[in-house]
Amino acid sequence: MSNHDNLCMHCMRELSYNTEQCPYCGFHNDSPQLLPYLPMRTIVANRYLIGALLEYNGDGASYMSWDIERKTQVVVREFIPDNIAVRDSSGLGIKAIPGMENIFRDCMAGFLDLWRKLARMRGLSSLILVIDIVEDYGTAYAVSEHMECVTFRDYLLSSTTGYISWSDARALFMPVLSTLATLHSAGIVHRGISPTTLLIGKDKKMRISGFSIPQVRSESSDLNPELFSGYAAIEQYEGFNDQQGPWTDIYAFAAVIYRSLIGSTPLDAASRATNDKMMIPGRFAEQIPAYVINALINALQILPADRIKNVDDFRNQLSASPSAVLSNTSGLTQLDEKPKPQPVREKAKKNTTVSTALKAGAIFFAACILIFMIVWFALLKDRSTVGPGNTTGTTVSKTKTHVPDFEGLTFEIVSNERLYTTNFTFVKVEEFSETVKSGYIISQNIAAGTEVEIGSEIQLVVSKGVTQIEFADVTGKTYEEANNILTALGFVCSRVDKENTGEFTGGTVASANRNAGTKYDKGTKVILQVWTEKKDEESD
Numbered sequence: 001m002s003n004h005d006n007l008c009m010h011c012m013r014e015l016s017y018n019t020e021q022c023p024y025c026g027f028h029n030d031s032p033q034l035l036p037y038l039p040m041r042t043i044v045a046n047r048y049l050i051g052a053l054l055e056y057n058g059d060g061a062s063y064m065s066w067d068i069e070r071k072t073q074v075v076v077r078e079f080i081p082d083n084i085a086v087r088d089s090s091g092l093g094i095k096a097i098p099g100m101e102n103i104f105r106d107c108m109a110g111f112l113d114l115w116r117k118l119a120r121m122r123g124l125s126s127l128i129l130v131i132d133i134v135e136d137y138g139t140a141y142a143v144s145e146h147m148e149c150v151t152f153r154d155y156l157l158s159s160t161t162g163y164i165s166w167s168d169a170r171a172l173f174m175p176v177l178s179t180l181a182t183l184h185s186a187g188i189v190h191r192g193i194s195p196t197t198l199l200i201g202k203d204k205k206m207r208i209s210g211f212s213i214p215q216v217r218s219e220s221s222d223l224n225p226e227l228f229s230g231y232a233a234i235e236q237y238e239g240f241n242d243q244q245g246p247w248t249d250i251y252a253f254a255a256v257i258y259r260s261l262i263g264s265t266p267l268d269a270a271s272r273a274t275n276d277k278m279m280i281p282g283r284f285a286e287q288i289p290a291y292v293i294n295a296l297i298n299a300l301q302i303l304p305a306d307r308i309k310n311v312d313d314f315r316n317q318l319s320a321s322p323s324a325v326l327s328n329t330s331g332l333t334q335l336d337e338k339p340k341p342q343p344v345r346e347k348a349k350k351n352t353t354v355s356t357a358l359k360a361g362a363i364f365f366a367a368c369i370l371i372f373m374i375v376w377f378a379l380l381k382d383r384s385t386v387g388p389g390n391t392t393g394t395t396v397s398k399t400k401t402h403v404p405d406f407e408g409l410t411f412e413i414v415s416n417e418r419l420y421t422t423n424f425t426f427v428k429v430e431e432f433s434e435t436v437k438s439g440y441i442i443s444q445n446i447a448a449g450t451e452v453e454i455g456s457e458i459q460l461v462v463s464k465g466v467t468q469i470e471f472a473d474v475t476g477k478t479y480e481e482a483n484n485i486l487t488a489l490g491f492v493c494s495r496v497d498k499e500n501t502g503e504f505t506g507g508t509v510a511s512a513n514r515n516a517g518t519k520y521d522k523g524t525k526v527i528l529q530v531w532t533e534k535k536d537e538e539s540d
Contacts, residue, residue, distance in 0.1 A: 004066055009040045009051040012066050012073045012146075027052065032511045032529055035496050036087045037061050038078060043068075044141055045134040048076050058082065058216040058224035059111060064146070073146035074131065079111045079139045083223050094139035103222050108140055110213040115142035117186050118211060126179035126207050128199075148202055149209075153195035156260060162412060162439075163263035166288050172206045173257060174315070179208060180253065181311035184246040191217030191236065191244060193252035194228035195259060214244070230265040231255045234302050237270045247307045250314050254299030261288055264410060266300070273302055283417060291320035403458065405448035406441045411462045414441065425457045430464045434522065438465030466521040473516035474509050479530045482509045490522040498529040506533030 006015045010027030020029050033040050034053055038061075042050040051064040058081060065076040084100040084107070087093065096104035112133065119130040119142075132143035156162055164172075176198070183190065190197075190211065197210030215221045219238035227236055233251035235242035255266045267278045278300070280293060295317035301307040308314045401423045406414055411428060414420055436442050445459040446452060469490045474482035483493045491514075498510045510529040514520060 004049055004068060007049070007051075007066055010064055012051060012064060028515065030511075031515070032513055032527075034513050034527060036082075037080070038063065039091065042092060044076060044078075045136045047134075048074065048141070048143060050076060056080075056082075057212060057226040058221070059107065059212050065143070067143075075144045075146050077115070077142040077144070079108055079141070081107055081223050085139075088138070093137045100222075107213055107215060107223070110215070111142075112140050114188065114211060114213060115140075117188055118142075121182065121186070124179045124182060125205065126176045128207055128209060147199070147207070149199035149207065151196045152198040152200055152206065152256070152260075155200045156195065156263075161263060162410075164260050166261060166292055169257060169260045170318075172200075172260075173253075174318070176206050176208060177253070177311055177315050177318075180249060181315075183208075184249070184311060189214070189245060190249050190252075192226065192228060192232075193249055193256060194231040195256055196228070198256060218244070228252070229268045230259070232269060233304070234269040234273055235304055240270070240273065242304050245304075245309075246311065247304050247309050250299050250308050250311065251301075254296050254314070258296055258300065261292075263412065269302065276302065281413060281417075289320065292318060399454060400451050401454050403444070403446050403448055403450045403452055403456075406444050406458075406460055407448075409441055410439050411441055411460060412439060414460070423454050425455060427457060427459045429459055429461050431461060432465065432467040432522075433463040434466055436463040438463050466523065468519040469522050469524075470519050471512075471514045471516055471526075474528070475511060475516075476505075477509055478507050479509060479528060482528055486526055491520070491524055491526045493526050493528060495528045495530045497532050500531040500534055502534050504531040504534075506531055 006017060006019070007013065008015055008022035008025060008027055009029050009031075011022060011025040013022065013024050015022060015029075021027070022029070029040075031052070037053050037056065038044075038050045040051055044050060044065075047067065047069050049066040049068055051066065054062045054064055054075065056062070060077055060079045060081070062075055062077045065074050066072075067074045080094055081104065084104050085094050085096050088095050115130060115133050118127065119133060121127055122129060128147055129145045130142060131145055134141050134143070150158075156164070180190075188211075190208065191214060192210050192212060193208070194210075197208065199207045199209050201207060212226065213223075215223045216226050217232075218236050219225050219227065220241060231252045233244075233248045234240045235244050235248060251269070258266050262281065262284055267276075272278060280288070285293065295308075295314060298317060299308045299314055308317070403424075404420070411426075415426055415428075420426075431442070433442055440463050442461045442463050444461070446456070467490065471491070472485055472489060474485055477485070479495055483495075486493050500506055504510065508531050510531050512529070513527045514524070
């Protein structure tokens, strides 16, 4: 018996002999792999043992794997572009769909070029190390070290508020900007930076993951596109085919910083192009340095021509360098004011007769006066809110006030906004929703605009997210019975045939790609493997 026969296919830890369920991660080793991805225990390049599927998109799939030679966990990325290639009859090899051979070849060349460039960047602390690139089964594979990480999205959701301070964000993001600048210098534009492709390791450092070929990051593509709503720039959408470049990553990176500081996903770029309402809520604008807000304004401009063009300029503006402060002095609270970024170097060259010391002092003094005026003005006016359901504040008399429109806001923002909590008492009622994100307000029991006594109680119905349904064990049932049961529960079923050796009843369910007893979102897709008819039955 080889030393990897008793490994868990999900975490690659050693199991006791004949143990099917892993005591460490709970994975069942007899769980089927989602088709058309590599069967578990496939060996790639005579070295890498393929385990459970981790994730997939338009250009490939990543598997938890085991390096037989080094006896350690790795992640193997397989090039399998689902729109232009299929598995051959062996179930392992990859071949282009007829008529797609040239596209397949070009995309595979791009895949190899991308990962070879990444493999050469061994000194970058914000990247996961690429250790090998191989070809097998008619396709290409990139092998990376395995790290215990969580997505930045999960990291934020695990916090008590769902967002972090600028000081914490600065410590996480600024080292990554150095890595991003190096990637751009090497000709690598990520195009998919988001809270799910930025990872936080046990060392509390942020790393970039989720690299794909450019064809996956554009709606105008032969491959299935993967764009992250709220983080993808306008030039990645069909109908807005402007040239992509480093500025595309700067938009996404700024959007992630916005999410980390505000607690809400930015509005989708395609929506902002026709109706730009993205704003900084007043209470956050008071806490975030003005120069950071200005940097986000300039990085989140819709049109690439109006946007910060390179990482160095973005980093300077986030760091409040003197030249960046001088060139950005307007529009500090609202992202929809669209201030035009000014050429930093050109402005820095002006007034050459003034000494460097006097210039720096004048800039600092002007910036202080400006920030003081902005904060003072913010304290006097109604606070802004973010996203759908934007309110205009309340109209206060001595004893009465008007109820704002809370629908579409997060309960966290409403319950922590002083303007609201001084006028109302809130009662939170949670319910599942198929259409409203978790944490957002679905409805209120007192209509917006109603005049009520100050201190009135308002009941807010808050979404718990999509309904969770427990998966039923349908093994052994006919496909029709299983489909009826699971559809009634709220799952979406499809089937794949599994060859019958003769010992099973044809047409019955052999297995499912979901675990019985586990809860999943309503609408989750389920693949049922169904035994084919016995060969003797087929011949009758």
